[in-house]
Amino acid sequence: MSAVNFFEDFRLGQELVHATPRTVTAGDVALHMALFGSRFALQSADSFAIACGMPRSPIDDWLAFHIVFGKTVPDVSLNAIANLGYAQGRFLKSVYPGDTLSTASTVIGLRENANKESGVVYVRSIGRNQHAEVVLDYCRWVMVRKRDKAASVPEASVPKLSPFVAPADLVVPAGFRVDGFDRRLSGSPALWDDYAPGQKIDHRDGVTIEDAEHMMATRLYQNTARVHFDAHEQTKSRFGKRLVYGGHIISLARALSFNGLANAVFVAAINGGRHVAPTFGGDTVYAWSEIIDKATLAGREDVGALRVRTVATKNRSCADFPDKTGDQPHEAVVLDLDTWLLMPRKAKP
Amino acid sequence: MSAVNFFEDFRLGQELVHATPRTVTAGDVALHMALFGSRFALQSADSFAIACGMPRSPIDDWLAFHIVFGKTVPDVSLNAIANLGYAQGRFLKSVYPGDTLSTASTVIGLRENANKESGVVYVRSIGRNQHAEVVLDYCRWVMVRKRDKAASVPEASVPKLSPFVAPADLVVPAGFRVDGFDRRLSGSPALWDDYAPGQKIDHRDGVTIEDAEHMMATRLYQNTARVHFDAHEQTKSRFGKRLVYGGHIISLARALSFNGLANAVFVAAINGGRHVAPTFGGDTVYAWSEIIDKATLAGREDVGALRVRTVATKNRSCADFPDKTGDQPHEAVVLDLDTWLLMPRKAKP
């Protein structure tokens, strides 16, 4: 597709082949490092990845996500008012430098808002590598403007999305073994067995976002949503300035989560996620996580899954785990993300 | 060369071998992506390039230009007052990651200004790869300070430069075929046949330039012109602040031009170009283009050339195509660039 879509342009079941496939390279990995400073050993050192049975370091799971996501923006969310949520996201195959990613989406739900000025578009997007293997499969919903308030739209259809991905549906990346996983080099002795539901972890560090950084990151994903780039036009907007791509906060929080979750080497699933409030250049982001569940994986005694809720705030430390009061999120919260992470388990004695 | 040249140091016919050859890598391509967000599929995905008969994705043509150009700066334009124009630029061979670029120039014209404080230096610069194959050949002229107003200078000699490159002199990159050119992935169904002289295209998006971005880009090309980097010294200058490298605007406009010219996959020639006004960190750049000519290419029924004039503005939308009144450019215009672009043609029935 290439024209700019408004709410009334979408049809239930519509298939969107998104433009501009993208070969991922070591250059992207270096930029991702420069922009987020992630320290997970498996994605940082080929030697560590090889010791864990993989051919070399795969790219960061969220880098893969952002590239797959970026392709959907010109077709799905260029006229978006808000990115409302994610569900049923699964990382199915590791992406390596040299792989070429492309994305196609299906419209799985449409619901006009009562004010008839916009509506919610639900899409399921699938990212594939150059062998047509699915690397990522996820749903998101987004509020999209109507071109014409009077335009007739399809009957409302809201998809039934799972509140979380079942552990049985999680995939351990091909080849991954834990016998060569060196915890002196990974940065922490703590394994899956050491975490318990209810446990809260302050990720400690804060990182200030510069406009140059979030724009470079977002362009790296070929995500062209104007609100991130055009300060001149944004002076007329509600916030008066550029918005940081929500995925930027996810990657910052993931990098910060090394403090406390250093051995959570893979993101296996996105159960849900909400960009609670906007972030701007100059804001400082902090994060904390709560272990909300843990699961063993069929056929694997060496790797387990942690269901982790990660909350990011702006301009406020997370040392005391700022959270919601009832349904009302703490005023500093900008992200509330629910994922399954994979972590090595203790070896059987 | 290595000393800093003033106008009186140049001689007609002088050959300049510029320092610091440069191996281009996937890292440069990733940075170019992060800085400009280009979405042309052929330069983005190896798989797309291979389907079009090329060994992998070549680098962006303007990235090659900036690297070749950057090498000339220490010898030609470190004392430049203004970069006045370009002509007879031809892209002759695609550059791939792993290629090493070097540049040599010949002084083809010299003309002292009436005030004897500066003069115009015309150079023809040739960029070659590691096989000594010419990848780029272009002329530019630049106003250079004199060290000593009283210094005697050569007799004025102004080269005769073509107003545009003849279509017969355009080169289609080796190997390029259009039968595998997938327009679902390229982002637009529009082909060469669909454009007509006189047609104007608003490239829609605007992008704000941060100082960190233009400095990173310009250093990536090893272009050391001080006006781009030294805010302290620039406080004493006419503008009081750092200037953005003119080539940065060219690359921004090229990336924006994907909106409307997504299938113009190669820049074949630079007919002319003028940096009409300076740009600074914080400015937001927009662009529009006009098709000013189109040409078939001898021996190719599958590819045609579009002569495209691209105008970039700052802090003003291009929705109404701001242009000149007589010879006077619109006050918002910063770049006026005339190129030949190559685009697939419709298959014969």
Added chain:
Amino acid sequence: MSAVNFFEDFRLGQELVHATPRTVTAGDVALHMALFGSRFALQSADSFAIACGMPRSPIDDWLAFHIVFGKTVPDVSLNAIANLGYAQGRFLKSVYPGDTLSTASTVIGLRENANKESGVVYVRSIGRNQHAEVVLDYCRWVMVRKRDKAASVPEASVPKLSPFVAPADLVVPAGFRVDGFDRRLSGSPALWDDYAPGQKIDHRDGVTIEDAEHMMATRLYQNTARVHFDAHEQTKSRFGKRLVYGGHIISLARALSFNGLANAVFVAAINGGRHVAPTFGGDTVYAWSEIIDKATLAGREDVGALRVRTVATKNRSCADFPDKTGDQPHEAVVLDLDTWLLMPRKAKP
């Protein structure tokens, strides 16, 4: 290690295996170029390096240093008040894209400060590649906070460090030959023979640091020291804002030193170094150098060593070589660095 160490947590002779090995790639090299704009030909062009007997361009020596150094930060200097000095640094083996670096350190000295609120930790850090070959070996000392003023600490032990590395201990990178060293491409005709002790060189250009730049650089090295990243927290600090990583100034000065030292292709040793004053986003850095000694190298008539003291300033030109008055550094000075550089010598007639 992974917990945050305070002064009382260190023990003399303690071995620290630092987390997160790191595979260096062409992407890191491109970012280093974009951030510092270095123009040394050997590190820029594979063809130039191959002509000098090396397999391809090695990475910049300081890039290797920063990566090796970065790994020590979470264990050694997360609670540092100041990075006090360097000694006995030697670059022993070139690092190439594809190499994986890891770092281990030994605590070689400890001395509590009189106020009992902090102490000086001396460490010797060794960076190795994936073949366990030492690429870099250096000492540094850093003032680290105590968690508890009352905590008992080991008896003071201050290591004896050499004031400079002996020329006999300098290593010329494997394979390097000068017969193919092309001075038209390297940017200068000046060789080792052309420099004399006492000679001062103004590196001329100035470069302004943006917060986005130094944060991207520092994250590229996975250096997580909070003072560089958290503007929100830093509002409570002595300076009220983020500090630039001292190594950033070293790399800026090294890139600027191309003006005058273009053929000093390798850094062989760090004799000493002091971050005299902090630098902040918005500051403009200049540098000058003095040749303080020169040495021949056993078994090499083609390469010599220059002992170079490089001084960097902020917001003040180095045209008049600002230096100390007695022991008091000039108020503009931010870095005072003493290194051995390697440079080709004139061929015997």
